[in-house]
Amino acid sequence: MTRSSTAEPTAPTPDEERGDKNLTIVEHLKELRYRVMMASIGVVLGLVISAFFAADFILWLEEPAKEQHPGLQLQFIEPFENFVTYFRVALLGGLILGMPMIVYHGLRFVTPALHPTERKWLYGTVVGATLLFLSGVAFAYYIALPPALDFLLNFNNDLAEPNLRIGSYVDFVTRLLFWTGVSFETPMIVMFLARVGLVSPAQLIRWWRLSIVAAFIVAAIVTPSIDPITQSLVAGPIIVLYFFGIGLAVIVQPKRPPKP
Numbered sequence: 001m002t003r004s005s006t007a008e009p010t011a012p013t014p015d016e017e018r019g020d021k022n023l024t025i026v027e028h029l030k031e032l033r034y035r036v037m038m039a040s041i042g043v044v045l046g047l048v049i050s051a052f053f054a055a056d057f058i059l060w061l062e063e064p065a066k067e068q069h070p071g072l073q074l075q076f077i078e079p080f081e082n083f084v085t086y087f088r089v090a091l092l093g094g095l096i097l098g099m100p101m102i103v104y105h106g107l108r109f110v111t112p113a114l115h116p117t118e119r120k121w122l123y124g125t126v127v128g129a130t131l132l133f134l135s136g137v138a139f140a141y142y143i144a145l146p147p148a149l150d151f152l153l154n155f156n157n158d159l160a161e162p163n164l165r166i167g168s169y170v171d172f173v174t175r176l177l178f179w180t181g182v183s184f185e186t187p188m189i190v191m192f193l194a195r196v197g198l199v200s201p202a203q204l205i206r207w208w209r210l211s212i213v214a215a216f217i218v219a220a221i222v223t224p225s226i227d228p229i230t231q232s233l234v235a236g237p238i239i240v241l242y243f244f245g246i247g248l249a250v251i252v253q254p255k256r257p258p259k260p
Contacts, residue, residue: 035105042101043094050093054086057093061173068149074166081167092174103129129188136184139237140177148223148230179222183238190245195252204246211242
């Protein structure tokens with residue numbers, strides 16, 4: 001008696017089951033809860049790790065201000081200001097370290113029916129989004145922040161000496177770093193919209209004027225100063241990244257079936 005060479009079908013994984021059928025509203029909510037929980041775990045783990053280095057990170061954030069205004073010493077006024085600042089910096093570190101988990105589970109929720117070959121694209125997107133976010137943070141710190149602080153701290157400083165609160169200073173610096181990092185995700189957003197068929201590369205090219213206006217609006221929101229040089233330093237890379245995203249959209253756009 002010969003044994004059949006046909007392998008028994010294996011049980012599908014939860015992700016494969018999700019891609020093989022239409023989910024009900026309750027199942028969608030369960031899936032959303034699972035993805036949010038997993039992303040939150042990544043942020044919490046990042047928060048725990050970054051809490052050990054938050055003091056060093058705060059000193060790192062102070063360096064640009066002290067370079068632009070030597071002798072500057074930050075101060076705290078409210079009793080809990082140091083603690084709140086420390087926790088805020090640790091939370092930002094948790095968001096940065098947890099970014100891969102956030103991007104991965106966010107994409108897994110909105111792109112349920114992925115084929116095995118498309119999962120490689122998903123992993124590449126997670127890596128690319130993380131690197132772009134870190135590039136945006138580095139750009140804000142090393143390129144955009146110094147001229148902004150030079151303008152703010154030295155503008156009419158013969159009238160008054162800057163005496164900054166640590167909470168206020170760390171707040172606007174971390175906002176600049178975080179939102180610049182988010183704005184550097186533009187290529188990933190453009191590529192994703194093209195991949196799911198919401199936009200086409202031709203449409204993105206037609207919208208180039210709107211993209212320039214939007215880039216300067218975003219730059220005006222995230223930059224702490226009102227001088228056009230700093231805003232242009234932030235808007236310029238966003239515009240370049242938008243056109244880079246168009247190139248990625250051409251690569252990943254769904255292929256249309258040939259006409260009969």
